[in-house]
Amino acid sequence: MDFSFNEEQEMLRKSARQFLEDECPKKFVRDMEEDEKGYSPELWKRMAELGWMGLLLPEEYGGLGGNFLDLTALLEEMGRALLPGPFLPTTVYSSLPILHYGTEEQKREFLPKIAEGKLIMTLAITEPSGRFDEAGIETKAIRSNNDYLITGTKLLVPDAHIADWFLCAAKEGEGITLFLIDAKTPGINCTLLKTLAADKQCEVILDNAKVPARNILGKSGAGWEIASKIEQWGAIAQCALISGCLQQVLEMTVDYTKERMQFGKLIGSFQAIQHQCADMAIDVDAVKFITYEAAWKLSQKLPATIEVSRAKAWTSDASRRVCLTGHRIHGGLGLTEDHDMQLYFRRAKAMELAFGDGDFHREIVAKELGL
Amino acid sequence: MAENKGILVYGELAGGKLASITTELLGCGRKLADDLKEDLSCLLVSDTVGEASKEAIAFGADRVYTVEDASLKQYQADSYMQVAEKLAKELSPRAILMGQTSIGRDLAPRLAFRLGVDLATDCLELSIDPEAKLLMRTRPVYGGNAQATFSSELMPQITTVRTKAMSPMERDDSRKGEVIPTKVEIDASKIRTKIVETIKEEVAGIKLEDAPVIVTGGRGVGGPEPFKTTLKELADILHGAVGATRPPADNGWVPSAMHIGLTGKIVAPDIYIAVAVSGASQHVAGCSGSKNIIAINKDPEANIFKEAKFGVVGKYEEVVPAFTNKLKEILAG
Amino acid sequence: MPINMIVCCKQVPDPEAPPAVFKVAGNKMTLPADVKPVISPYDENALEAALRIKEKTGGKITALSLGNKLVRDVIKKSLAVGADELILLEDEAFEESDSWSTAYALATAIKKIGQYDLIFCGRQAADWDAGQTGLGIAEILGIPAVSVARKVEVTDGKVRIEQVIPDGYEIVEVALPTLITVTSELGDLRYAALKGIMAAAKKQPTVWKPADIGLEPSQVGAAGRHSKLNKLFQPVKEAKCEIIEGDSPEEAGANLAVKLREAKLL
16 A cells, blocks of 8 residues: 555645745735635636646646546645635536546637636535535426526625626536526626635526527536535535645644643643644544545546545534634634634634535435435 | 865955955954964955055055956956956965855855855854864754755865955054055957946945844835835934845835845844734845844734744834824924 | 766755754764655755756756765656766765765766866865865866855856855856855755656666776775864753843733843843
């Protein structure tokens, strides 16, 4: 067994860490919370120049032919830096489904532009029901000649306010169909929501938005199969982000225990604190390896339903524990706005819920166990 | 080969006078020579050396070798090396001391490699090992995170010394010494570089090296503007100068002449006010000789507080203007 | 005219690591395993200088590094950002080199490479901070050298260099071949694009042992030193900073002024 990343992934990680330390300092993260767009087009362009948007795409579409494990290394660094912006919505939630289920024409139209950083996309599946299953989709698509008219409300669509295109799920008869929708289509209305993580989530209302039939992704009525796959990719991508985020929370906390004096001693010398730090370290390590295993399966295109759900269930729960312990050790200081702890905590909470929380994925694991 | 004896100081001139680093080198060289019971010589190289040779004697030299040539007006490695190599071979000193200056940094390594001997750069302390009679040379390493003492049996033991690390002797114009004008034929064909232009990026006001008070801004000030406003106002009140750590200089917020640190200027003012300076070892190396370091930083864990005598934890944008205003009030009496 | 460039890159412990992690034990600097080594920052500036010339004028960049057990994903960064070739002088015998034995081995390797117009080095390395190796290589090779460059351009077989001096800079011209030591004002090394990283991962560096460059083990590393390290130590600092408080940052600032007056510093 080899538990280490390869040389290329280590280089990728180092390079990404340096880039993000320089270009995405916490001041930038804070500024972006206040910023209407929530991302920096200039930084987005530079990330594209470094090839990040095309990591998972084949060379023929302007990408680099990397795999999901490569992406995991990159995402861990993004999680560590709390990089704001539409990276996952554009790449994992949109470019991957197009690559795997799109027509050649669709691939040629979308993928090179995504790789170049010229196209921002997002995924519009969730609805006010909050459920991530077929029955949760009430948005309707009605065929009219060569077009579809789509009507419904999508909630918690990440970065929809800046997206050029949406990948949107709608009910067509009894099945679900995925549509590629130009954000400029008349009848689409997008409102920015206020969220805990100050990430940019939107409500998108579609009112008879007209979409050409050729913009169906995959087969008509067979969209849920794609949505389930996106859910797997998305869940592991979130796990990787959480992993980087928690690693930083751990480091920040341990550093603090080596500096903070109480009763004339460093708090890191108290056994109660030591054990809590040890628990955090154990949790973070487990998060990493359970995530890596699932990411590896995905990178090898192996069935990974149980691995993905196991990873997301564990990671979501561990995220809660690690952040809580981190906060507890930091005391009042960690709750101040000036301190970075709260930035991590708020985002960890959002990531814990994205693509299913612990209970959601425990259900899947139980089902896979034949229960 | 003759036995190597005596200490040779490679002197520098500034505005026709002995540069302060050279008086420091003579001060330290004098002690070393006395410990060895040997002589202290000084080499002065320029188009015209003038009265500086007498100064060198007043500051401790027993002998001053002057090399004058029109081609030596401006430092150029290939011409100065001809002088340094010839004199080092002819005088065969036990040790050569140079300043860790722009010239010393450039000339000393070339000379050491030309002669096939050892060089210790940027030394803070020098002493003679009584038994081996070797120069023990202590210098900061790892960006100032440690110090190391080096020695070498190869003669001459070439050493560059950090500015302001040593104290000059009291000037004594009654000291006796010998000035020895020395002719070195400069072979112009061996000068391979050509200085096309010299561009001065003079910083207005008091020179950093001479300022009794320095207000230094770090990366944390966030841009070029505060150097001209907030920090400048504070420096002006105290009749001081404004300096910077490396990132502002590298980012072009300020001219590199304002950079204080291991690879910039070394300063030792009475009061050094570090504003939004994290206190990286590389920077501290340039200001640790200051008598009183005062730190203003919003991060209570910033390393600069480990160097400072007084500190304020807070955003400099809020702390500094209030500090400046109160100073105005106090100084107005 | 395509230019053959060699850039000397040293692997050093990360100088940006917090001061507290630098610990001396048995005359050696030890850092915790989680502080990863890096390419010495000024050597990165040197690499950037070469990359800019390659972009403008064309040419080939060979990165050259000396040490033992060099970490591949660190030292191959040179390839990831655009160097064409990486040569490692890598052997136990190269351990504990000083400026002399480092420059001697590098110069000997450069002679073996043979083709060179420009050699770039950082102005000093972030471990021993000596600032000798670059100029030493030039002496050994008998070529001109210009130190502390903040800008380097090549035109008509000549190099034009902006050399930093205490209160400004000089523009210096020199013919090829020449050696240049580079300072941080030149600018940071560019980030490696993923494409470069992937290509670098597939490339294997050329590894030379002392014998490959015609040197005996006695001429390199610790055995080839000119200097003896008598002692490595960390002076004890007595930290006693008095933090001036106040109900607001403004009040703390004003209190600081009062404190300085009381301490008779004004």
